[in-house]
Amino acid sequence: MNRRDVKQPALISLPDRVRDRDVFHDKDGRVYVTLGYIQPASRILSFFKYAPHPDGKWVSGERRYERIFWGGGASASEGMTKAPDDYLVFDDHFGVELLEVPRDDVDKYFSxxxxxxxxxxxxxxxxxxxxxxxxxxxxxxxxxxxxxxxxxxxxxxxxxxxxxxxxxxxxxxxxxxxxxxxxxxxxxxxxxxxxxxxxxxxxxxxxxxxxxxxxxxxxxxxxxxxxxxxxxxxxxxxxxxxxxLLPDEAPIMHGSESYTTLTPSPVRVKMEVTSEKYGLFLPAIYEGSSRPLDILGGDQVSRILLYEGSFRGLIREGDKVEVSGIIQRVTPTRNREEIFYQLMVGSKVGAGKEFIRLVSNT
Structure with a gap:
């Protein structure tokens, strides 16, 4: 095995607030990538990307690694099964079990x-x-x-x-x-x-x-x-x-809302998009409105929260779209705003069935 220079000037102390797409290692050498700007205070919501493996293609120093994550929700869920059990926790904000590495277990963090x-x-x-x-x-x-x-x-x-x-x-x-x-x-x-x-x-x-x-x-x-x-x-x-986004630019802070899933599998809803302001980032946010929905007692869906990065940045203000996703009730927890409803695209339960597509104006 070829030896490589292991000088790592990009190593930094773990910041108080992490950002999307930062890379870090846990104490056992597993490699993770932070997932999105909605991050809990004591853990790091992330996906498991590389694991030490004697036959791995990726080499850093004298250690080889195999790739675990290959893109998409199904791959992320598969990675969860290979992570330590104590890294899987129920997240009160998202209302599901997620992979969140304890900050105390972070060994290396890169800038x-x-x-x-x-x-x-x-x-x-x-x-x-x-x-x-x-x-x-x-x-x-x-x-x-x-x-x-x-x-x-x-x-x-x-x-x-x-x-x-x-x-x-x-x-x-x-x-x-x-x-x-x-x-x-x-x-x-x-x-x-x-x-x-x-x-x-x-x-x-x-x-x-x-x-x-x-x-x-x-x-x-x-x-x-x-x-x-x-x-x-x-x-x-x-x-x-x-x-x-920089940490102080995040439009949603972890714990500022809680999500309750109302549909056990993805449903298709047509919406008109009224804002793409945060559509570039992860999670992408598209504001808009659907028709009144029977499943919501006549209420409308007013937000798309997108964790499927393939659709990030591709929707425009004024677009009419069909969204396949999980309908969730959003309950603000830090103010007196009323509850509203969103479509989550990129959920664990909807892997392989969630998307956005453009539809005609008719």
Whole structure:
């Protein structure tokens, strides 16, 4: 087994408030990724991504790892069965059992921003790191996005990547900068000869994986949504950039609401979307309204809460959509707001059956 440099300047103390898509290890070397901005105070809601394994493809230092999580709710649920039993807890906010690692069990926590700074200051050690640095500098030079608002995550952040098969996953932090990038992809491609937009046919593999996970979703509906998806290639290498809210920007704090599931399996509801303000982030929020529903005694669904990341950022204000999801009653716990109803897309019980698709105006 090849030895690798285990210098890890991106290691930081566990922050008081974690962010979506941060990477950390527990005391037994298992690797997790934080899941969303709704985070409990004493634990970290996350998914189990890599486990130590003598025959694993991923290598960091002298340790090998196998990949556990491959995307989607079913894979996340499978990962829960491989995590320690005491990491599975009933979450009063979400009303279900979730994988939440105790903060006391976190052994290593990585900063994507510091890892990016290491690459920029010390120089790239391989082609993937070179692409990371070039992408960051291009976004900074073209759009004025501060370098400290960018980071690199995934296996690169903890130096387990391999240029022969690893992807590049970057983050952009902050509501304003995330939307600035979302609205400026064309500008980045037009002003830089080494950059271009990802074309629809280049999303085929991604769309195929989504349809395989959600077989009830027609392929053509998936393609219609993906005509809106934004992505960049840097010298023909695809680089994903995930929008991440800062902790004080989160529109929902853990414990500020509680969710009660009203339907044991997904139902289909048509809605008109009135706000996409938080549609870029995870969980994505789309405000809107359905028709009065008999199951709710004539009340309407007014929010979509989306944990299925494949649909993040693809819905617009004014869209008419059909949503397949779990209907939940939302009870605010810290103010006097009235209860309301939402559709949860990306639940454990609805894995493989939950989606959003555009419908005609008629």
């Amino acid at each position: 994507p921003e510091i890892r990016l700074r290491e690459i920029l200051e010390e120089g790239a050690k391989d082609p993937l790191e070179n692409s990371v640095g070039e992408m960051a500098e291009t976004l900074h030079d073209t759009l004025g996005i501060p370098l400290e608002r960018l980071g690199v995550t995934g296996s690169i952040v903890w130096k387990a990547h391999d240029p022969s098969f690893s992807d590049i996953n970057m983050n952009i932090y902050g509501f304003e900068d995330a939307w600035h990038l979302q609205n400026s992809y064309d500008e980045v491609a037009e002003q830089n000869s080494h950059m271009r937009l990802r074309e629809l046919h280049e999303w085929e593999r991604t769309m195929s994986r989504v349809v395989a996970r959600i077989p009830v979703l027609p392929v053509e509906d998936m393609k219609t949504l993906f005509t809106r998806r934004k992505g960049l290639l840097c010298r023909e290498r695809s680089i994903g950039v995930m929008p991440i």
